[in-house]
Amino acid sequence: MSTDPKIAVLGGGSWATAIIKMLSENLDNIGWYMRSVYAVEHIKRNKHNPNYLSSAELHPEQLDLSYDINETVKNYDYLIFAIPSAFLKSELDKLTESLEGKIIFSAIKGIVPESGYIVGEHFFEEYNIPFENIGVITGPCHAEEVAMERLSYLTIACQDQDKAKFVSKRLKGRYIRTKISDDIIGTEYAAMLKNIYAIAAGICHGLGYGDNFQSVLMSNSIREMKRFIRKVHKMKRNINNSAYLGDLLVTGYSTFSRNRMFGNMIGKGYTVKSAMFEMSMVAEGYYATKSAYKLNQEKGARTPIIDAVYSVLYDGKEAKKVFEKLTTKLN
Amino acid sequence: MSTDPKIAVLGGGSWATAIIKMLSENLDNIGWYMRSVYAVEHIKRNKHNPNYLSSAELHPEQLDLSYDINETVKNYDYLIFAIPSAFLKSELDKLTESLEGKIIFSAIKGIVPESGYIVGEHFFEEYNIPFENIGVITGPCHAEEVAMERLSYLTIACQDQDKAKFVSKRLKGRYIRTKISDDIIGTEYAAMLKNIYAIAAGICHGLGYGDNFQSVLMSNSIREMKRFIRKVHKMKRNINNSAYLGDLLVTGYSTFSRNRMFGNMIGKGYTVKSAMFEMSMVAEGYYATKSAYKLNQEKGARTPIIDAVYSVLYDGKEAKKVFEKLTTKLN
Numbered sequence: 001m002s003t004d005p006k007i008a009v010l011g012g013g014s015w016a017t018a019i020i021k022m023l024s025e026n027l028d029n030i031g032w033y034m035r036s037v038y039a040v041e042h043i044k045r046n047k048h049n050p051n052y053l054s055s056a057e058l059h060p061e062q063l064d065l066s067y068d069i070n071e072t073v074k075n076y077d078y079l080i081f082a083i084p085s086a087f088l089k090s091e092l093d094k095l096t097e098s099l100e101g102k103i104i105f106s107a108i109k110g111i112v113p114e115s116g117y118i119v120g121e122h123f124f125e126e127y128n129i130p131f132e133n134i135g136v137i138t139g140p141c142h143a144e145e146v147a148m149e150r151l152s153y154l155t156i157a158c159q160d161q162d163k164a165k166f167v168s169k170r171l172k173g174r175y176i177r178t179k180i181s182d183d184i185i186g187t188e189y190a191a192m193l194k195n196i197y198a199i200a201a202g203i204c205h206g207l208g209y210g211d212n213f214q215s216v217l218m219s220n221s222i223r224e225m226k227r228f229i230r231k232v233h234k235m236k237r238n239i240n241n242s243a244y245l246g247d248l249l250v251t252g253y254s255t256f257s258r259n260r261m262f263g264n265m266i267g268k269g270y271t272v273k274s275a276m277f278e279m280s281m282v283a284e285g286y287y288a289t290k291s292a293y294k295l296n297q298e299k300g301a302r303t304p305i306i307d308a309v310y311s312v313l314y315d316g317k318e319a320k321k322v323f324e325k326l327t328t329k330l331n
Numbered sequence: 332m333s334t335d336p337k338i339a340v341l342g343g344g345s346w347a348t349a350i351i352k353m354l355s356e357n358l359d360n361i362g363w364y365m366r367s368v369y370a371v372e373h374i375k376r377n378k379h380n381p382n383y384l385s386s387a388e389l390h391p392e393q394l395d396l397s398y399d400i401n402e403t404v405k406n407y408d409y410l411i412f413a414i415p416s417a418f419l420k421s422e423l424d425k426l427t428e429s430l431e432g433k434i435i436f437s438a439i440k441g442i443v444p445e446s447g448y449i450v451g452e453h454f455f456e457e458y459n460i461p462f463e464n465i466g467v468i469t470g471p472c473h474a475e476e477v478a479m480e481r482l483s484y485l486t487i488a489c490q491d492q493d494k495a496k497f498v499s500k501r502l503k504g505r506y507i508r509t510k511i512s513d514d515i516i517g518t519e520y521a522a523m524l525k526n527i528y529a530i531a532a533g534i535c536h537g538l539g540y541g542d543n544f545q546s547v548l549m550s551n552s553i554r555e556m557k558r559f560i561r562k563v564h565k566m567k568r569n570i571n572n573s574a575y576l577g578d579l580l581v582t583g584y585s586t587f588s589r590n591r592m593f594g595n596m597i598g599k600g601y602t603v604k605s606a607m608f609e610m611s612m613v614a615e616g617y618y619a620t621k622s623a624y625k626l627n628q629e630k631g632a633r634t635p636i637i638d639a640v641y642s643v644l645y646d647g648k649e650a651k652k653v654f655e656k657l658t659t660k661l662n
Binding site for chain 2: 142145219222223240253327
């Protein structure tokens, strides 16, 4: 009888599906919770997620699919959460099973709107999960390219390097390279902040700024991200590593990024509300902007880009004017 | 009578034309040398450069156009060279006028193939121009966006900060922001190295790597650039400033970059020779790769990306295999 700890993924979206695909290359039994009964049944019958990343072929015989979160939490040791941060709390509220002793890995890019915490902090503060049992899985990685089996690099961060290695070994494969890190706070904040910069990139694009300016914006964004993260958690890190700069670039330069698209609509003149309505979902960077802005009121890093996005999204300021002023603060 | 030093631009390409456009916003008399008699006459009559950046409206009444390089050199104090590096030597060989006492600014991104020097070094070594009279004008800046008057940021580097300020003041305007630097070596090497990384980006794209990998490549490129430049000229610099990282990004992510296009053809299976032939011009990064590789044989920085591009361009190695191996060295 194998005593190897068992891994489950929680979430039914693109990124969850991509992680399932990676794990399926290495494991015969993977737990997978998603709330949609329909999706579970569809995957069992048709070997594809009906709603997200539907081009990826799945292997139901390797999957222990469930639409009961408590069943999955009960039966698995490593829980990889890939639920959009906006829905995390309502999913966790369903829990009757304890999370004690579980190893929690967050593959969520964003902030939990109800608590204002990044996901690792949320589990630490709300569920008393010790930090050595909390990890982060971060890109740069569009799920769509995992479906196409295009080479991608992930960073797996955990204070306990053995746990990072455990997860890393099960994710890596023919088209996935992994790297270990002990910077869970920094990688998680980077993953969250990049969505704000992607909104900024979208706003600028919508306003008519070109590629020259875009590169200046990204160059300023990575410096701002460094200042911000250093204030939150000072440690030796190379901000130009893939988990920080790479993740910023893959999002900031992606025309498929929901955050960039959201920004683009605002730059083109949509109101914040109508842009949200048109997209029929909320871009994660929307919440991240508020949280980062509020947090920085205490921390005091110089963050002209976050400030600009905040004043457009939350203070009703005109994007054109705010960004004209922003351009004088960049270099 | 004004004793203000007089500025001239040497070169007839897109970037030279863009610089003329910027200067024209601030100056009534600008020298402009280009070798094509036809182009000079066309500009005088039609107010547009017939061959490059022809959408930009020029103002011949402000321009002292000449197709005699000696006339321009004789009559002007600040000489901004914007001649492709591959043709610089043959242009300079026409000189009978002395460059003594002239202030030389290089707006050339690349290496002088005949000497193997970056442009500043070339003027220092071959023309005894003291380093305090040498400056660099660098992006991130596509000339095409200057023509469209899209906001762009330039870095003006010179050891003598007064000279940098002098040029800066005459370039900046409604759609041009400028920044002063004293890192002429670093900014020039960055401008040269980025073309090699753009070739690498193109090769990867041609080979079918996606956006996830592209962001990892760029993240590794900026770290490699930092290691390389530090070996060449160690000083305090923030490699994430626009003149380094911004310039890398605007080129590496541009589908219009000749260097990226050249790499793309090679990734798709063209031989180096046929890619050059198809493009009917040599991408600057082609020479830069050889020079950077050779220079690094002495310097000893870890440069897996430059090494990979070199072995494809100069050792006839197969791009697919070389880049597969490269992916194991990145993270």
